Amino acid sequence: MSEKAMCSNCKASVMIYDDAERKWKSAGRTPGLSNVNVYRHMVQNTFRVVGRKEQDGEVVINCAVISQLKYNRATPTFHQWRDGVRTVYGLNFSTHDEANMFAGAMEDALEML
Numbered sequence: 001m002s003e004k005a006m007c008s009n010c011k012a013s014v015m016i017y018d019d020a021e022r023k024w025k026s027a028g029r030t031p032g033l034s035n036v037n038v039y040r041h042m043v044q045n046t047f048r049v050v051g052r053k054e055q056d057g058e059v060v061i062n063c064a065v066i067s068q069l070k071y072n073r074a075t076p077t078f079h080q081w082r083d084g085v086r087t088v089y090g091l092n093f094s095t096h097d098e099a100n101m102f103a104g105a106m107e108d109a110l111e112m113l
């Protein structure tokens, strides 16, 4: 297994900001909770955020973590970042603890890049 999870799975609703309509939309086919995690590729030392819907495993986010990424803890349970091009992702976590755990994994990844 060339990729390792940086923390245990965190539950969050994955959202994408629609610039045109200026509103957040649920990523994937339907709204709902996903298991999100930061994965480290052990050979390439690259990182990505992957989220799969709890309900049916749909991959709703698969986003590279680039060194310039600015991770914004907008609230204790809503964190957001730009993918470096044009997509803004938002994670609405179920609990503060999961939000902190995920943010810690993201910050660890950014330190290693």
Ligand SMILES: CC(=O)N[C@@H](Cc1ccccc1Cl)C(=O)N1CCC[C@]12C=C[C@@H]1CC[C@@H](C(=O)N3CCC[C@@H]4C=C[C@H]5CC[C@@H](C(=O)O)N5C(=O)[C@H]43)N1C2=O
Binding pocket: 015, 017, 024, 070, 071, 072, 074, 075, 078, 080, 081, 082, 088, 090, 092
């Ligand atoms: C300089 C910069 O780039 N700034 C970016 C943020 C950023 C900063 C630094 C680095 C990277 C980034 Cl990405 C920026 O400000 N962005 C990125 C796109 C969207 C937004 C722009 C305008 C709106 C206004 C309100 C605000 C907003 O979205 N929320 C407030 C805080 C939590 C609040 C919580 C939950 C979500 C769930 C749905 C909606 C709701 O609660 O119903 N909502 C919210 O309303 C959420 N916005 C943003 O965050």
